[in-house]
Amino acid sequence: MDTGEPFILLAPDLTPSDTARLSLDTLLGFATEVGGPTSHTAIMARGLGVPAVVAAGAGLRDIPDGTPAILDGSSGRLYLDPSPTDLQAAQAQRERLEAVRQAAYQGRMQPGATRDGTHIEVAANVNRAADAQAALDAGAEGVGLMRTEFLFLESDHAPTEAEQEREYRAMAQALGDRTLVIRTLDIGGDKEVPYLGLAHEDNSFLGIRGIRLCFERPDLFLPQLRAIVRVAGDHPNVHVMFPMIATLADLRRAKAMLDDVRAELNVPPIPVGVMIEVPSAALLARELAPEVDFFSVGTNDLTGYTLAMDRLHPLLAAQTDAMHPAVLRLIAVTAEAAQAHGKWVGVCGGAAGEAVGALVLAGLGVRELSVSTPAVATVKAALREYDLAQLQAWDARRWPSPTLPASALWPRSCSLGPRR
Numbered sequence: 543m544d545t546g547e548p549f550i551l552l553a554p555d556l557t558p559s560d561t562a563r564l565s566l567d568t569l570l571g572f573a574t575e576v577g578g579p580t581s582h583t584a585i586m587a588r589g590l591g592v593p594a595v596v597a598a599g600a601g602l603r604d605i606p607d608g609t610p611a612i613l614d615g616s617s618g619r620l621y622l623d624p625s626p627t628d629l630q631a632a633q634a635q636r637e638r639l640e641a642v643r644q645a646a647y648q649g650r651m652q653p654g655a656t657r658d659g660t661h662i663e664v665a666a667n668v669n670r671a672a673d674a675q676a677a678l679d680a681g682a683e684g685v686g687l688m689r690t691e692f693l694f695l696e697s698d699h700a701p702t703e704a705e706q707e708r709e710y711r712a713m714a715q716a717l718g719d720r721t722l723v724i725r726t727l728d729i730g731g732d733k734e735v736p737y738l739g740l741a742h743e744d745n746s747f748l749g750i751r752g753i754r755l756c757f758e759r760p761d762l763f764l765p766q767l768r769a770i771v772r773v774a775g776d777h778p779n780v781h782v783m784f785p786m787i788a789t790l791a792d793l794r795r796a797k798a799m800l801d802d803v804r805a806e807l808n809v810p811p812i813p814v815g816v817m818i819e820v821p822s823a824a825l826l827a828r829e830l831a832p833e834v835d836f837f838s839v840g841t842n843d844l845t846g847y848t849l850a851m852d853r854l855h856p857l858l859a860a861q862t863d864a865m866h867p868a869v870l871r872l873i874a875v876t877a878e879a880a881q882a883h884g885k886w887v888g889v890c891g892g893a894a895g896e897a898v899g900a901l902v903l904a905g906l907g908v909r910e911l912s913v914s915t916p917a918v919a920t921v922k923a924a925l926r927e928y929d930l931a932q933l934q935a936w937d938a939r940r941w942p943s944p945t946l947p948a949s950a951l952w953p954r955s956c957s958l959g960p961r962r
Contacts, residue, residue: 650681686912752786841891905933
């Protein structure tokens with residue numbers, strides 16, 4: 543129970559609605575028994591700027607209420623009953639990290655760019671229109687991923703066409719002429735919506751999710767497309783992006799449905815992109831590139847599918863590393879195909895929001911990084927430390943990475959306090 547004092551929350555897991563109700567005034571961080579570093583819960587934590595440890599195991603429930611603790615979100619450790627010396631050291635580390643973050647924050651409004659001036663757009667991943675202004679205030683140059691599924695996850699009914707249009711329009715208006723990439727409904731895997739009555743699947747990550755669900759449920763997909771198209775007709779900054787494209791046929795079917803809606807509403811063409819999160823999509827990038835305006839790599843799923851590791855598995859989640867050479871080779875193939883056809887490639891997965899990942903991705907040819915709002919300033923600061931030629935000279939597909947400056951090495955989070 544929140545008594546108004548700073549606390550660390552321990553829980554089996556947290557749903558989107560649970561996270562939305564957390565009081566950030568007193569919450570120092572949270573730890574969950576399940577999940578993984580790229581799980582839905584961890585993504586929400588990054589978006590809130592809250593330190594988190596996931597997949598800590600069932601032992602969490604045995605920790606007595608009120609136990610003093612230090613939560614280190616960067617190392618994924620929860621230290622119980624720390625000594626006064628430990629508390630002092632943790633507080634000093636917290637202050638050092640805050641000083642680094644504040645230094646980065648001061649430069650947040652500078653354009654995303656390398657030291658030699660190569661523009662790398664740093665945009666934000668957002669869930670709802672109300673988040674747009676905070677992203678802009680943090681220095682975001684646009685929205686590289688609007689997760690429309692949150693309209694469904696945070697509701698007790700399927701949002702109507704009119705409800706969706708209001709949300710997308712508010713987002714487009716808030717951004718002005720800055721790019722807004724709206725991803726169509728991406729439900730499935732670790733994102734379940736009980737009221738939709740979807741059939742249980744033993745392996746939901748390999749089943750009906752993303753664009754596959756949209757094809758199966760045109761009653762959900764077509765109203766969403768109409769809402770997006772209506773807004774795009776008034777706001778040319780709107781782009782549409784399809785998730786879980788695995789084949790050229792998938793892309794052409796989705797585009798045909800979009801074109802039918804555009805013709806119905808008499809709206810001109812809209813920039814169209816696809817998520818590269820299935821290995822087959824990366825390997826087909828040269829065939830896909832002529833038929834899209836951009837790619838956006840979802841490193842969380844691409845890593846899981848490439849390494850055959852469930853990002854929610856408590857024993858394997860920590861190994862789902864987007865810096866694995868196999869994953870980086872798929873990203874490089876995608877970037878090369880995009881460049882060959884004059885298209886741009888972005889990354890909206892978790893790797894873009896880490897300093898090392900951002901630098902490696904820029905060297906591979908990625909020109910847009912869409913990250914959680916709290917990470918915008920730190921990613922920009924990391925990019926400013928290097929010339930593009932330096933980033934390109936690193937063979938990012940061969941680990942280890944180059945030596946990075948201190949400003950590129952801060953942990954994602956570090957906090958401390960008693961649980962109440």
